[in-house]
Amino acid sequence: MTHFHVNGRRYAVEPAAGQCLRTLLRDLDVFGVKKGCDAGDCGACTVHIDGKPFHSCLVPAFRGEGREITTIEGLATNGELHPMQKAFHDAQAFQCGYCTAGMIMTAVTLTDAQKTDLPHALKGNLCRCTGYRSINDALLGTCNIEPDEAGKALGASLPNPFTDAIVTGKARYTMDLAIEGLLHLKVLRSPHAHARIVAIDRSAALAVPGVVAVYTWEDVPKRLFSSALHEDHLVDPDDVMLLDNVARFAGQRVAAVVAETEAAAEAGCRALHLEYEILPTVFDPVLAVQPGAPLLHDKDLVTASNNIFCTLQGEIGDVARGFKEADVLHEQTYSTTRVQHVHLETHGSIAWKGEDDRWHIRTSSQAPFAARQKLAYIMGIPPRDLHVFTERVGGGFGGKQELVSEDLVLFATMKLGRPVKWEWSREEEFIGATTRHQMTTRVKIGARKDGTLTALDVQVFSNTGAYGGHGGETLAAAMASPIAAYRCANKKGIGHAVYTNMTPGGGFRGYGASQTTFAVECAIDELARLLDIDPFEMRRKNVVRPGDNIESIWKEPNDASFGSYGIGECLDIVERELQKSNGVTRPEGAEWAEGQGVALAMLECGPPTEHRSGAEMRLLPDGTYHLACGSTEMGNGIITAHRQIAASMLGTRVDDIDIINADTDRTPYDTGTFASTGVVVGGKAVHLAAQAMSDDIIDFASRTTGVAIDQCRLDNDGVICGNQRISLRELHAEGAKVDHRFSVSRRAYLSPRTIAFNVQGVRLAVHRVTGEIRVLHSVHAADIGRPINPMQCRGQLDGAVAMGYGWALVENMVHDDQGRMVNPQLRNCRIPTFADTPHTDIFFADTIDLIGPLGAKSQGECGINPVAPAVSNALANATGVRFAHLPFTPDRLFAKLAAAK
Numbered sequence: 001m002t003h004f005h006v007n008g009r010r011y012a013v014e015p016a017a018g019q020c021l022r023t024l025l026r027d028l029d030v031f032g033v034k035k036g037c038d039a040g041d042c043g044a045c046t047v048h049i050d051g052k053p054f055h056s057c058l059v060p061a062f063r064g065e066g067r068e069i070t071t072i073e074g075l076a077t078n079g080e081l082h083p084m085q086k087a088f089h090d091a092q093a094f095q096c097g098y099c100t101a102g103m104i105m106t107a108v109t110l111t112d113a114q115k116t117d118l119p120h121a122l123k124g125n126l127c128r129c130t131g132y133r134s135i136n137d138a139l140l141g142t143c144n145i146e147p148d149e150a151g152k153a154l155g156a157s158l159p160n161p162f163t164d165a166i167v168t169g170k171a172r173y174t175m176d177l178a179i180e181g182l183l184h185l186k187v188l189r190s191p192h193a194h195a196r197i198v199a200i201d202r203s204a205a206l207a208v209p210g211v212v213a214v215y216t217w218e219d220v221p222k223r224l225f226s227s228a229l230h231e232d233h234l235v236d237p238d239d240v241m242l243l244d245n246v247a248r249f250a251g252q253r254v255a256a257v258v259a260e261t262e263a264a265a266e267a268g269c270r271a272l273h274l275e276y277e278i279l280p281t282v283f284d285p286v287l288a289v290q291p292g293a294p295l296l297h298d299k300d301l302v303t304a305s306n307n308i309f310c311t312l313q314g315e316i317g318d319v320a321r322g323f324k325e326a327d328v329l330h331e332q333t334y335s336t337t338r339v340q341h342v343h344l345e346t347h348g349s350i351a352w353k354g355e356d357d358r359w360h361i362r363t364s365s366q367a368p369f370a371a372r373q374k375l376a377y378i379m380g381i382p383p384r385d386l387h388v389f390t391e392r393v394g395g396g397f398g399g400k401q402e403l404v405s406e407d408l409v410l411f412a413t414m415k416l417g418r419p420v421k422w423e424w425s426r427e428e429e430f431i432g433a434t435t436r437h438q439m440t441t442r443v444k445i446g447a448r449k450d451g452t453l454t455a456l457d458v459q460v461f462s463n464t465g466a467y468g469g470h471g472g473e474t475l476a477a478a479m480a481s482p483i484a485a486y487r488c489a490n491k492k493g494i495g496h497a498v499y500t501n502m503t504p505g506g507g508f509r510g511y512g513a514s515q516t517t518f519a520v521e522c523a524i525d526e527l528a529r530l531l532d533i534d535p536f537e538m539r540r541k542n543v544v545r546p547g548d549n550i551e552s553i554w555k556e557p558n559d560a561s562f563g564s565y566g567i568g569e570c571l572d573i574v575e576r577e578l579q580k581s582n583g584v585t586r587p588e589g590a591e592w593a594e595g596q597g598v599a600l601a602m603l604e605c606g607p608p609t610e611h612r613s614g615a616e617m618r619l620l621p622d623g624t625y626h627l628a629c630g631s632t633e634m635g636n637g638i639i640t641a642h643r644q645i646a647a648s649m650l651g652t653r654v655d656d657i658d659i660i661n662a663d664t665d666r667t668p669y670d671t672g673t674f675a676s677t678g679v680v681v682g683g684k685a686v687h688l689a690a691q692a693m694s695d696d697i698i699d700f701a702s703r704t705t706g707v708a709i710d711q712c713r714l715d716n717d718g719v720i721c722g723n724q725r726i727s728l729r730e731l732h733a734e735g736a737k738v739d740h741r742f743s744v745s746r747r748a749y750l751s752p753r754t755i756a757f758n759v760q761g762v763r764l765a766v767h768r769v770t771g772e773i774r775v776l777h778s779v780h781a782a783d784i785g786r787p788i789n790p791m792q793c794r795g796q797l798d799g800a801v802a803m804g805y806g807w808a809l810v811e812n813m814v815h816d817d818q819g820r821m822v823n824p825q826l827r828n829c830r831i832p833t834f835a836d837t838p839h840t841d842i843f844f845a846d847t848i849d850l851i852g853p854l855g856a857k858s859q860g861e862c863g864i865n866p867v868a869p870a871v872s873n874a875l876a877n878a879t880g881v882r883f884a885h886l887p888f889t890p891d892r893l894f895a896k897l898a899a900a901k
C-alpha cells in the first residue's frame, strides 16, 4: 500500500506492478495530469512532488510514498487562480490546451533567472499548437485579451470560453472519463511491411489474467472501407478492413486484445502468436509503378499501372511552345518528407451502450458525423443507432480526419456489451497513424528575360503508403493552388498517387499543397536568380491577379474566387519588414553565411468536393442564447470564432452565448472540421443562424409591442422598440405564452470558395562547416480577410509557421530498409521545442473578404506552406547551393555544402 497526499487529500492505494505515478493519479480521477508520450519527452504529465516538478510518467507510483503531490487541480487556492494560471489565462497561452497543465506546473517552479532563459527552462515541455509565442507571453506577463463588450465582438481578442477549465485542469479531454466496468483495448501491430497471416494461436493471449477477448481478421465484418473521412466517401478508395489477414505496412494493426486493464491487454498482445508468410515489399513509389513490382492491392483498386490508384493530369495552353519562348529554363527535382502530426493528445475513443439502447462513442475526431456514417456502414447498423461526439480534442492538424480508433472500440463493445476504451501510445502514433504524404516533384519552368513566365510543367509522385485514404484528394490539392498561384499561359502537370509498403499518408495541415508549394516556390526563386531579378519582384510580376482565371492545369470551371485579394500587400509587408531588419546579426566568424528568402502560398478555403455545416440557435428563458454547431474544436479556436460571429450579429456579449459543438445527437450536421472550413462553412452557418435569430426576435418584439419593425433593434440583452425597451428575458416569457420558441437553424454550403494568401520571409545564418542554421528574422504576412479574433488568428499562424520550421529543419521520420520506423519516440523523432522555434512577426493584410462570413476567411492551414521554401530560398541566397530535399538537418547540410565546396 502506498500512502500519499494529492492536492492536500490523503490516499492509500496499491499501485499495480510497474505502474507509474501518472497512470495512478489518473486512476484516482485526477485528469489534469495528461499523457503525451509515456516516456518523459513531452511534459504533459508534469506534477509537483514535494514542491519539485517531475514528469510523472517517469516516476514509479510506489515512490509517491509519503509525498505531497500537487497537480494542476491543486494550484489554485480558495478559488483564486495561481498567478501563473492567471498569466496563462491572460496571455491565452494555449490553443488545444492539452499541454497547458504540464506547462503551468513547470512554469510555476521557474526562478527569475530561469525565466530569462525559457528555451532552456521549458525544454521538457512540448507544445504542438502555439509555436510557444503565447507561452512566452504568459511568462512575460503579457495580457493578450480584451474585454467582452456587447456589440463589439467582431475583431476583438476575446478569450477561449474554456480558458478557466484549461488553466485549472478541469477541462475534460477524450480520455478524461471514469466509467464503470470499462474494458481496455490494445492492438498487436505487424512487424512486417508486407505479410499474410497464415496461422493464429490465441491460447496464450486468452490465458493472460484479465484478457476478455482476442479478435483477428477472422472475427470482424468483411467490409472494405477507407479510414479517411470526407463528405463523399467515394473520393477515397475502399481498401481497409477492420482487421485484415494481410499487413501492408510495418505497424498495421493485425489483432485486438480486450482486457480488464490496459496492462493485461498489452500482455495479451505480447502473448498472441501469429504466423506470417512474408510477401515482397516496395517502398519507393517510382519503383512501385515498374512492371513486376509487388502489388499491394487487388487490380480493381489501381488504375493504369502497378500500384497507381490515382493519376491526375492536364494541360492548358501549349507547354512545349512555352518552353521554346523562354529565355531561361530551370528544371529540378524537389522532395518533401513524411512527418507526423504529433497532436499531443493521441488518438483514442471510448464506446458504450447507453440506456437508450444505442451505441455512444466519445472520440478525438475532427469529423464525428462522417465517422458515424462510416461506422454504421462497417457494422451494418443504421446511423441513428450511433451517437458520436467529442469532448475537448487535444489537437488534430488533419490527423483526426481519420477513422482509426472508433471502429475497433465499437466492434468490441458491441461484441462484449461492456464499455471499451482504446488510447493510442505515442509510438503507435508514429508507426500506425497516417503521416503527411511524401512527395517527389519535378518542376520545369521557363521565363522571358523580363521575368514573365512562359511555361510551367509539374510532375508529382505521391507516396500514399499502404492505403489510399486522402491520396487522391491530397494529390488534387498538390496539383491545384501552388500551380494556380502563378499566371502563366502554358501549364502542364501529371501526378500519381502510388501505393507502397510505407505507413499510409493522410490529411495534414496544408494537405498536399504544402509539398508542391515547396517545389514551385523554390523553382520561382531559381528563375529569379538566373534572371537576376529580385525574388519579390519576380513574384509580383507573375502572381495571379483579380480578373485572372484561377487556373492550375485544367480548363474545367473552378468555383474558387478572390473574396479578397491581399497577396500584394503581404509581399509588401514582408519585404518592408525584412528591409527594416530586426537588428539580429549573424554569429561572429567567417564560416557563417547569411541569406534571405521569401515564398508565397495560396490556398483555396475548403475542398473542391462538397462540404456542409449547420447551426442552431435558441433564445433561453434567462435571455441568453444557446448555439449548437457541428464543427470540432481541437485548438483551432472555432468555438471562440463562432461565438464571436453570433455575438456580432446579435449585438451582445459572447458570454451570453453558450455553445456546444461536434455531437451527432445535439448539434446539426457538419461534414467535419478540416480543409480550412471551420470559418467559411461552419462560421457561415452560424452567421446565417444568428441573422435568423435576430430577425425572429425583432419581428416578435415588433408584434408584441406594436412598434413598427423598422423601429426595433437589438440592444445587448434586450430589444429597443421605439421609445421602450423590452428585455430578452421578458420577450422569451411573452413568447412562451403563445408557444413562440425563438429557435432557428440554418445551413451553409461551401461554394464559391474564397482564397487565402500567405507570404513568409526568412533571414538566416548558416554555418558552412557544421550545417547549423540560425533563423535571424522571421516574418509572416497573411491575407485572411477580417480577423475575427486577431489574437487567436495570430496564434494559429504562429503554430502553423512553427510547424513549417519543424518540417523544414527538425522533424525526420527514419525508416530502415524493411519499412520499419527506427525512431518512433519524441526524443528521437523530434518536433520543435521552445528552443527550436524562432520568433515570427505576424502581420495581416488589411482586407475584407466578400465570400466568408463577416469578411473573414480561413487561415489554420495555409501558414505552413511558404515556410520550408522560404528557408530553402534563404539557404540558396546564403550559400549559392540549392537545398531541394527536406529536411535541412545539419548533417544533410554539411554533406551538401562539403560536396559543393
Ligand code: FES
Binding pocket: 022, 034, 035, 036, 037, 038, 039, 040, 041, 042, 043, 044, 045, 046, 055, 056, 057, 058
Ligand atoms: S506523458 Fe510524461 S513526459 Fe510525456
Ligand code: FES
Binding pocket: 093, 094, 095, 096, 097, 098, 099, 100, 126, 127, 128, 129, 130, 344, 394, 395, 635
Ligand atoms: S496548446 Fe500546446 S499542445 Fe495544444
